[in-house]
Amino acid sequence: MIGGRIHSSIALHSCRLQPYRTGADFARLACEVFFFLCLCVYVLREMNELRVYKLEYFKSFWNLVELTNIAMYLTILVYWSRFLLEDRFQYLEFSPTEYRDPGKVIELFTFTSAVAAVNVIIGCFTIFKYLQVNPKLSLLWVALSNAAVDILPFIMVFFLVTIGFTFAGHWLFGTRVAGFHTWGESFSTLLRSLTGEYDYESLQLADSAAAPAYTVGWIFIVTLVLINMFIAILTDAFELTKDRIRRIADFQDQAGEGFMLRTALLDSVEGIARQFAEKENVDPDRKVHTKKLKRVRKEVFQNPQLLFVRTLPTQMRRTHVCL
Template sequence: MLAKQAIRVLGSKLARTRGRKVRRFIAAELLSHSTLYCNAVKSLNKIESFPSQFPSYLAGTKLTEDQEARVQSTLQEFLIYLIFLLDLSILTFGMVNYNMYFFTKVMSQLFLESTSYINGINFNSINSMANFWEFVEGPMLRNIYWKEWYNGKPLYPGQSYIFYESILLGRPQVRQLRVRNNTCSVNEYFKDLIKDCYNEYSFHNEDQSPFGLKSGSPHSEYLQIVKIIAYFTDSKDQNMENFAIVHLVEIQGITNKNGMTTNKWKYSAPNHEFELWHWGKVGTYRNGGYIIELEKNKPATVKIIKYLKSKLWLDHGTRAVFVDFSVYNANVNLFCAIRLLVEFPASGGAVTSSEIYTVKLLRYVSKFDYFLAVCEVIFCVFIFNYVIQEGVELYCRKLSYFKRFWNFLDFSIVLLSIVAIFFNIYRTIKVNALLLNLLKNSNSYPNLYFLAYWQNRYNIIIAFTVFIAWIKIFKYISFNMTMTQLATTLSRCAKAILGFAVMFFIVFFGYAQLGYLIFGTQVDGFHTFGSCIFTQFRIILGDFNFSEIEEANRILGPIYFITFVFCLFFVLLNVFLAIINDTYSEVKDDKSLENVDFDIYEVLKRRYKNLLYKINPNMFPPVAHPTPGNKNAKESQTALQHDSERRLEFNLPMPMNMPHLHESNMPTLTNATL
């Protein structure tokens, strides 16, 4: 009864006691009444027998059975998740290595920075059609076809090696996209002066009809033959030029004096199996067009290029020219798909861009690759298990499943992983098919750009997957005080930040519109409204060239810059920081957040100490027990109290053979005493 009375009174007193000293408080109170120690220690070792008195004050102390089960389940789940994260990290780092960077850098320097011998033109400095032909005849052909060593001795016969190490796969391809004439409206004041009008590129304005040869076309000598054919076939085609070229190719099969058929002037339909379109700087383009496959040797290719240049293959209707080719380096087992794009906007001039994708398409070659294959199997097993778990939970909770942030992360990881698995299978099948076709017909263009492009998108999917997977670790460490304060701070200041964001973006977009209208025609960072937004973020971060807007407008440029920095940086940005700082201060002063369900760090620390005690029990030396006749009873009782505190901290059982004081010397147990 006394033990129950002590427990009951201690429970009421414990309800007013918080913090990590709960155990020491209980031990001190019980030791002050040593006659109750032996009867109450069992109840304290099973403190969950009275959870209704103080269930919420046990964080960092002895946990109830439910809490212990939760801790055990959380630790097991965390350990399994760490194994999954380790496996995913190995897969992601196995896809990318430093050789990819150097391979990409070498190709970039070779094809983008090499200059011509005449005017020093490189790819990035092309600004006209004449510059384009100079680049093609100079740096491009010179760097694609490597036939000899630096001392003049020939390389491997029959093959083209780039930088002596990378082999050219198949043939390079040049592709042109055009627009039709009279696709734009000419003002009536200039109709007598301007007869032709070619609008900017769009799918609607694209020209897909054959176009004629210029400057003394060799097809003119066959034009009379085609006209006779048209007369006898009663053709009503009004465009005799297009009719002639179609019949030259499809009916007569006539070749010109250089042995080349006229299909270089005929449109080839897009192949939707490989790619849909290409997003350039000026427009978005189909994957069809007027296609030319260059030869595998330099003399024949030079002959083709000179022929196309002399016959004006590029003219007013040209809006984009693509140069595609692929190389393979067996030393590092890497493919590199290179696409050079020159856009000719309706305003005139030329805009260049390039895409160089270095990817590893042949996955299983070395021993490490087979180790990655094992990791892929383990990854699939994990994803299959997570699909079942998340599927059951989604079925049970329906749409309420997405109300929890961690469930949303789990769903994202599973979804992205499934997409990655199916793409990996598809990629393997396609690579094998393309390489077999390349081996059978090495004199054609292999469309490895398609696979390299989607391999790059696959890498992006995996990158987001592993990023979300790392973020999910916060789920398991969110039980400690720091994470609780962080989450509470963000939740409490969310409304204030939302209101601030409305005010911030009103001012921000107003300045973006102002900069676009003032500097849009002169400064590259303001040439579109989207670029204005990114430029202003750069101004906030201090990465901006002030002289550009000052040269564009010596009066409005400085005014725009100074007012923007003052309003956005010095005022609004500091208001944003003040909102977070004030909320964080309130959260730190909130006493109700001092206790959490359990601190995973404290749990791991306690279990670590418990393991040390099991390994070396002598870390708790025996102490003298107080007796009525002992002169050092006070010192012994203090040592016993310290020993009990350490055992409670280690979550270890206490000895049941501890002697107690005589009842005559025991103080009376009252509420005031406790």
């Protein structure tokens, strides 16, 4: 049929029906039990923070990341338990007269592996939270935070341009080039071209007149203009953040012993106030304290993308915070 196409696909999945059989497997089981105990402590700690801060807890980006991390851990635990409770040993026996479909067991194993793979990335991402204790180690995250104001509009422009070329590529080459058969495949092909995977010969065979103009337009606008602009945004943010951290380090060196300087990247001024109030046995919720906190919060967070030093109110005059 003219213009028609047939898509064929084969999916192969495998899983270990006996995940605990060798000595190494039992050593892994011991690590899994220890990890489960650590997970229980992790969940209890987050529940305690949620009980203390209530709705304020959800205003922190890192708290949302940790909630996602915990939710995926619990999902892995549930599905892995279901996998272990399934009757897996029946598939180890060969039967010439009966077909035993292991589809359910394989789906449980595959889904658990997929969730675990994503959760590993999220878990590594949370390391940035603890790197913020040291300004030099937090340089990358602070630079990305400062660049976010410029990166978000850039991402919108990038996707608008990519969507335009996606539709154009699908209409020009969709019936003759496999990589442009559908809009999704066209979009994927253009993104892969950023890594150097671009089949220009197929486009030229499909339409020798449109292929050169389409390729030159895509390479010039995206590769030469937008990608270099993205690198420039990150470079400027990195240099600006590095300069601010250097000035803060100089400020710490010049501070002497006249007062205590605490360098911390905390979620809110209220968190610092509560820490100091607990240390000084002061009620952190009294009105006079709250009024001063509101005034400080307004001053400190008036320009949140900047990195600077502010002195807290009288009750916390011995504590200085680097935000």
